[in-house]
Amino acid sequence: MPKPKLAIYWAASCGGCDIAILDIETKILDVAAFFDVIFWPCAMDFKYDDVRAMPDKSITLTLFNGSIRSSENYEIAQLLRAKSVVLCAFGSCAAEGGIPGLANFHSKEAICEYVYKQSPSLEPGNGTMPQPEVRAPEGLVRIPVLWNTVRSLDQVVDVDYVIPGCPPQSDQIAAVVAAVIDILSNGKPLPPKGTVLGATEKTCCDECKRTRNVKKIKGFIRPFEHLTDPNVCLLEQGIVCMGPATRAGCGAKCVSAGVPCRGCYGAPTNVRDQGAKMASALASVIDSTDPEEIERILDSIPDPLGTFYRFSLAESTLRRTQV
Amino acid sequence: MSFEPKIIGFLCNWCSYTGADLAGTARMKYPANLMSIRVMCSGRVDPGFVLDAFRRGADGVLVCGCHPGDCHYVDGNHKCMRRMPLTRRIMKGMGIDPARLRLEWVSASEGARFREIVSEFTEQLRRMGPLELKEIEFDPALEGAHHA
Amino acid sequence: MNATRLASPSALEDFRAQLIKHRQEEKTTITVCSGTGCLACGCEKVSAAMHEALVASHLDTVVELKRTGCHGFCERGPLVVIHPQGIFYQRVKPGDAKLIVDQTIKAGQTVHRLLYTDPQTKQTIMHEADIPFYKKQMRLIFGKNGHMDPTSINDYIALGGYAQVVKALAMKPEEIIQEIIDSGLRGRGGGGYPTGKKWATCRKAKGSPKYVICNADEGDPGAFMDRSLLEGNPHSVIEGMVIGAYAIGSNEGYVYVRNEYPLAVKNLLFAIEAAGELGLLGENILGSGFDFHLVVSRGGGAFVCGESTALMASLEGKTGEPRAKYIHTVESGLWEKPSNLNNVETWANVPVIIEMGAKAYADIGTTNSKGTKVFALTGKVNNTGLVEVPMGITLREILYDIGGGVKGNRNFKAVQTGGPSGGTLIVETSERKIHDSLVAHGDLREDEEALSLLDLPIDFDELTKAGSMMGSGGMIVMDEDSCMVDVAKYFLNFLQEESCGKCLPCREGIRKMLAILTRITDGQGQISDLEELENLSQVIIDTSLCQLGGSAPNPVLSTIRYFRQEYLAHILEKRCPAGLCKALVSHAITENCTGCHACLKSCPTGAIVGTPKQLYSIIQDKCIQCGACYQICQYDAIRRVKRGEGEAIQQRARDLWKPAAKPEPVAAK
């Protein structure tokens, strides 16, 4: 019997997800033993044409990381969707746009203008802008088209499962891999479509060791502005922690290190818009009934949109800033 | 034909909704642009509702609650009073004019006031024009997708 | 030479050895007594002059100049002793400094003029110890005074100081207390309560902390031994207290000293600080683990604060009023904690006992009174000063051998001991007089023989039996010119002023007794007054709250007992035998007058009239009986006579008077 086939792809991604896969340590050997890895551009040399040549549904499992922000990302997403039995959005970028999704606060033009013309690290005079098609002596060179709006994977193709996290925690990956091997080798039924794997139904607070009390907030600060009590909920100390509105699964690592949760595991099951929900919750516990004071306290939230939507902007209700 | 803005109104059960009811039973006329959603308290209004309304095509959102201190639920409206400014900030960040969201206190006896608020808000939105949100739903044609 | 904190007994001994070695160079030392008496005589100037003289002769580095504590012989102050020869100079004036330096220090000769001359043998005496004043004394307590600078703890240590602390700390507390009990030491403050018994009770008393207190509120008129001890040798008191505190189990002590003793306070504070620095006071004394802190508290000068409960009230910051002592202070004293209070002299006796051993100490004195007692010998005696004598010495020895006899050409009449609460003893040489007095008082039958109180052995019990008390050691000697009613009046007046006023018998009773005495000296006395005085006395003794009141009638009772006839003379004859009670005397000029008109000048009221070289006379109506003329007259021409008889005498003088050629003055009075 042939081995099940595994594809791992990175779209608009930093590569952290691929490294996280390697971080499962010796279990990677189980993966190698069990699967026939047929596509993993980050790790090995594969050609898109090889994939194109495969029959549809010939790849058992595709772990797709990275958001969709270019024509190439979109094309490969479609390709892998067609060739895969199970397509899994792997990591925050694929699941909800992730850090690349923050580009949705700006237009493509503004970004290119800055990156290729205004960035202080550019050599003066070099104002070349990438062009989708360039006629070179060798012929017509085409490069992928950069999109104006960053998309999550599920916005462009049908996704079977989601493994959240930036990156997904290695122990969670190991568990998922073990489960998949178990299902495939023992012929067990797959979980329902759309299931979030490698995470729980609770929020980050569930894994947070800090003691929590009722909350009344008189003002917000950044972590470095104050020596925080290591045993008390950061939110109670005025630090915007996305933990309450973030799915659990990471083991609350950031919070135990004194850094507020940034929300990479995404919205919990029943929450439609992680940022709006966090805003609602946070505003509720502000300790004032005076409109002016409320404004003052809200003013003290550092970069509210960037904070509430750090990972989920591309997947949020409004998707992007209207420009 | 002039532009008729679509307004979603979240009205609290005890004051504003009753106020609207009063305006109705008193045969007061106000623009039909407002589509009311009854909530028990303005404190029930989630910023998500507001954003969703805009996404789905509302040109304005009106949130009405009891006057501060008169809340049927003691201080539910205070929570609303704190959430809406933050919602406006999100709107601003998302490129939507915060003026499209209004928070008003209307008591059960203020039918006339309710009528005035709705008329005035409708007129204001009419002046502002329709809210057109772009690139919410994915459309590969718009993105210039092409195969390498 | 300075030492750091001494962490063990051996460190102290090493330090002492070093000090002694350092001093064995036989360095010439001039000591100037700086006790209270000598200070009053101007010893500071003498000391300064001595320093100048030494500097002028470039001897100031070679010769040590030391200001010491009281030597006791105050009558002859300022005293200067040259060591190591031990040459004793008395009544030294600042002008004598150069002479002493030139003759004695440089040339090694004595200045005869400054040596003491025995009034009896008329011989000059060179050494202190050979002077009769010191010969009969036993200076256990005061011995070190003359050899040390009170502000130098090194001096004290070199003289063996604090060795007894070492010895005591090596003993068990119970052993120390047994030693004190065996020594027979009794409280020197006046009551004479056995010190060892007191310590034992305090040690056993429940409650903590315990306090030891030194009573230095010396208030008796004429008494200054505690003062001299604190000024001259404060370390001996501290040493005693450390030993006592250790024996009793106390870590905190107080010295309650009257603020009128600034030098005592200063030297004491200095000594406490010095002892503290050396680790002889404070935490972990000499590494023994025993802590003792000593605090000086200054009293405002109320006589009653010498009473233990009043003293403790004052220490607590309350009004200095006594309370009933039905519950003893050793059980509930300062802040209602067990408190052991002893007076300065008692504490100073403690190291002496530890040093000598109880048995050797108990060999001194009488059956029930052991050791020595310091008396402040004052009044009409030739050698006044502080004398330390063994218990059991007779009054005669004190008055004649040590005191050098009565001053001037008079006779002894009485000795008052024990301060205001004590009594006045008759010491008239005429035994007949004593006999008559005691018979009149009913103490003696006509056919019994009277003992002269001059041979009374001085100890606690004998003095009490004789109607006086040891008290804190005041001893005032009186001659024939003292009126005993007046003496009683004087003490009652003192007590009236010093009574705290809390309890009725003391406050009102003394006032009533004083009124009666005043009536008697004013010539208004009735024979029933004596009975009334005695009745009042009994009530005051019975019902007074503290011993100030309880002993207040003593001056009256003792004088009535020994000098009843003198009272009777005042009451019945309206006559004051001593001629002191102004209401009962007249002054008159007799035919002895030479017309020198010295009396005329002395008379404050212009009552004396006459022309020079003629007989003067006193206008009786104008005379206020001040006695100024009587004191100034060199020709025994002025008489004190019974009131109203003056004019008759002057009349007779006018008849008998003859101008004298060149009369010889009689001896000065």
Place this chain on the structure above:
Amino acid sequence: MAKVNIKIDGHPIEVEKGSFILEAAKALGISIPTLCYYPHMTPYAACRICAVEIRDGKGWSKIVTACNYPVWDGMEVLTTTPRVLNARRVNLEMLMSQCAPVPVLQELAREFGIDKPRWGTGEDTCILCGLCVRICDEVVGAHALAFSDRGIHRRVATPFDDTSSDCILCGACASVCPTGHITMEDIDQRTVIHRDLTLGPNAAISLPFRQAVPNVPRIDPQRCIHFTTGGCGICSQVCPKECIHYDDVDTFEEIEAGAVIVATGFDNFDPTPLKQYGYGRYANVITAEEFERMNNAAGPTGGHVVLENGQEPRSIAIIHCVGSRDENHHSYCSRVCCMYALKFAHLVKEKTNAEVYQLYIDLRSFGKGYEEFYQRILDEGVNVIRGRGAEVIPSGNRRKDEGPLLVQCEDTLIGRFREIPVDMVILCTALEARRDAKETGRKFNISVGADGWFIEAHPKLAPVSTSTDGIFLAGTCQGAKDIPDTVAQGGAAAAQAMKLLCLGEVLLDAAYAEIDETYCSGCRLCNDLCAYSALEFDEAKKVSRINPALCKACGTCVAACPAGAITGRHFTDDQIYAQIEGMLT
């Protein structure tokens, strides 16, 4: 405590070791005179009058003071030996030589048969017993008095003979002084201070008020010496039942109840801001409550109607609607003033010969028998003037036989301005909501109206219910009303409460919020949001919970829950989103 056996004058008695002779003698009925002894104070033993002779039976004897000499086993006490009697007598005579006119000494002198003290008689009255000093020091703890000087100059004085700021004017020294040497000086010349005629007690220990339940005295810590200085404590020493506990503290009782009836009553309107009536400025302008207090036979004036100078008033004006029916204060009618004002008039007529003037806007005698009462006081000759009292001014005593206050008003029936000279003015002050009504409202989640009265669920259909189930209203906390109305409402509220309790179970609204524990991680953001305390935190499971019986379904927590763990039944997110969607497509 160990016991010892002693004999006093031959009578054996067993007493506690360490007790004093005087106590033992008292137990035997043997009288020993004392001057400076006082129970509950440390014996001072200054007067020595209590001298007795003690013997040990072996020939030893001593005179001691009975007040402070502790007994010991085998002690024989003799109180009448010649030595004792002489000591007492002499001491007494000595004392009399200073202060003879003192009754206690005169009496003792009679006992001792002293006609003429041998040292004469002094005129002082202070016997220096020190009781005043000690009571101030030991009992009161104010330390304002002390002995000054010593010996025969000793006397009792304040520090530096100055007025002492430590003196708390308790009068303990004067009360304990056996000779009357210390007197209290009355520095306030007024006989009756109307402002003090409040309901509160004036003594440190008193009943809260007549008919108080439970009817037991209590200590007012503001006035009690023990609480102000730490001293005294005499009450605890004299109470035979040991009922006095100074360390008792207020405790909070938690009572589980199925229903609550709020009957917190009203406050009286403070007429001080109505400057025109001069309350607080003119001595005899008083409030109705103060007048009522004066009327009380058990009150401070024994039921007599008097002016501040203690005299009976010749004329009284009663001004209605003070603070009521006044746009500047309370626009409502206080409903009870008219009738009590008429009652006052009746009482004044009954007790005094004063002329009474009623100044009213409208006389509302609407109850059963009320109109008849109005007719009756008209017959009694009360002057009833229709017109609001405009101003009260001093008349400047223009006529001796007239009162010193002029009440100005417009008599609207005769259409003339009038000035009525009176001695006393009674202000019928408004009933107003209690100052803490808002807080109480919050506590019970009941609505408070603009006037501060609690709002009933429905003015006609549910007059005793509130917006919160199980909370009912009774009495003036709901609005000004008279006694019959209050009793009726109280009955209704009680019935409503009973109805609830008899039912045994509570019907809940279907709309409420609930937390799905699958999703709740116990962040506790919601915990403080609920105005009804329906949200609680389960410490063990680390999840929050909603008590559906308390939840009122406002949905605030639903909107706030960042985990989406709370569902607002009937107003779920899905339902609302669907509505939005439905409306916009």
